[in-house]
């Protein structure tokens with residue numbers, strides 16, 4: 259897990275110590291040394307879309323770290339109070355300024371190394387004009403032959419695109435759930 263360890267209590271700001279709670283929990287948790295609050299740390303959801311226009315897919319060139327300058331499908335961390343589908347749509351609007359209709363869930367990928375679960379939905383673009391936000395240098399459509407495979411930002415994006423083109427070739431789209439080590 260790459261997330262930084264918790265140092266201070268989120269309630270009273272006293273230092274925490276990582277130890278086993280007294281309730282039979284089998285994992286060490288960040289426990290406040292003053293008020294004894296147990297801070298649970300759990301995986302985060304990353305939600306996004308595969309936006310399609312004819313035989314082309316929309317990719318965004320990242321304008322922020324990590325992987326600035328690399329290409330990605332529009333995606334980002336889910337926010338509290340929204341559904342996975344709403345989050346995927348919001349990220350697609352924010353990063354690409356695209357208009358689209360969200361369709362079926364397409365990939366579900368556990369990435370335990372970074373404590374994340376990534377979910378991508380298929381999306382049908384309404385037109386081919388984009389207005390990317392500050393997180394994106396450029397948003398453009400790629401045919402399968404044009405996909406910059408060696409310039410993709412994340413393995414989850416590469417795997418999702420590979421499944422998309424394989425399913426399109428077979429004429430049958432289905433949900434792909436798998437793990438990325």
Ligand SMILES: [Zn+2]
Pocket residue numbers: 267268269270271272290291292293294295
């Ligand atoms: Zn505390």
